[in-house]
Amino acid sequence: MGWEIEGQLPLPSVTLKIMVASLGKLLDTQQLAQAYILSGAQSTDMARQFIQKLFCEPQCGDCGQCQKLTSGNHPDVRWVLPDGKNIKIEQIRNLQHMALYPPIEAPHKVFVIQSAETLSQEAANSLLKILEAPPTFLIFMLLTQRLGDLLPTVVSRCRVVQTGIQNLSEDLERACWGNPAWMQTFTVDDEEPFELNEENLIEAFSQTQLIALYQATQKVFHYARTLPLSQLMKLAAALSKSGRSQLEYLFQGLAYLNHEADTASVSGLELTRQLSQSYGALRSNANAQLLLETCLIKLWKTHHHVQR
Numbered sequence: 001m002g003w004e005i006e007g008q009l010p011l012p013s014v015t016l017k018i019m020v021a022s023l024g025k026l027l028d029t030q031q032l033a034q035a036y037i038l039s040g041a042q043s044t045d046m047a048r049q050f051i052q053k054l055f056c057e058p059q060c061g062d063c064g065q066c067q068k069l070t071s072g073n074h075p076d077v078r079w080v081l082p083d084g085k086n087i088k089i090e091q092i093r094n095l096q097h098m099a100l101y102p103p104i105e106a107p108h109k110v111f112v113i114q115s116a117e118t119l120s121q122e123a124a125n126s127l128l129k130i131l132e133a134p135p136t137f138l139i140f141m142l143l144t145q146r147l148g149d150l151l152p153t154v155v156s157r158c159r160v161v162q163t164g165i166q167n168l169s170e171d172l173e174r175a176c177w178g179n180p181a182w183m184q185t186f187t188v189d190d191e192e193p194f195e196l197n198e199e200n201l202i203e204a205f206s207q208t209q210l211i212a213l214y215q216a217t218q219k220v221f222h223y224a225r226t227l228p229l230s231q232l233m234k235l236a237a238a239l240s241k242s243g244r245s246q247l248e249y250l251f252q253g254l255a256y257l258n259h260e261a262d263t264a265s266v267s268g269l270e271l272t273r274q275l276s277q278s279y280g281a282l283r284s285n286a287n288a289q290l291l292l293e294t295c296l297i298k299l300w301k302t303h304h305h306v307q308r
């Protein structure tokens, strides 16, 4: 039958999922990674806590390890800061050299790279070489406020931890569609949670509670594949009057859910791509109702085609 795809199917941005972990998960020293990226406002604090916990489990503050860490004189920890505007290749070569020798006092050697987004191209490539096969005693921590500016090849070799979000539950992690920015856009723990039921689906998209929006988006995804088309168009018209952020959230969610539901078929991937594009179009102020109708019809058609 031969599927013909011209060029390469562009991967929708929503599928570049960021693994979001909480401080608790990071400090789970039973499941150490060899390279971490700590992203966000609390990355430096979190790196300090992580290293202390790693070197002194109870984080006592009194022992030799703790004291050397506090004074910044621990021989097994190296912090690298940008030299001027960039982190230069010479700095990474230094690390490469130091990586040859096992730790002196602690069970691990830790290299922390502050402002990792400032790694020069050559420095990043040089770093990649160590990340490919690091000695088992070595742990890298890359700190950044701008995760998107890091080379994807570097990111893919690290466990990414979003800081500034503590005790993130699995539900919240899912509700963000892999994009922690939604946690800042919407509220996560209101005293009176919005309860989604059969009648208030439209209302859910006029409020700001992340979990309610998450549930409502799942419901829309379900309806888009099951309702009769005429009813679906009524739903689209009503939903299109929602707030801008809520609509953006809905589109990103539909793309994400479709991606999860159907990654195997070419038509599924193509639909995910179109849904992602609609999210982009909405952000550049395209007509919300028209976009929503088009997307819901496509979801409806794909499902009804599959049924036959």
Ligand SMILES: [Zn+2]
Residues within 6 Å of the ligand: 056, 058, 059, 060, 061, 062, 063, 064, 065, 066, 067
């Ligand atoms: Zn201690």
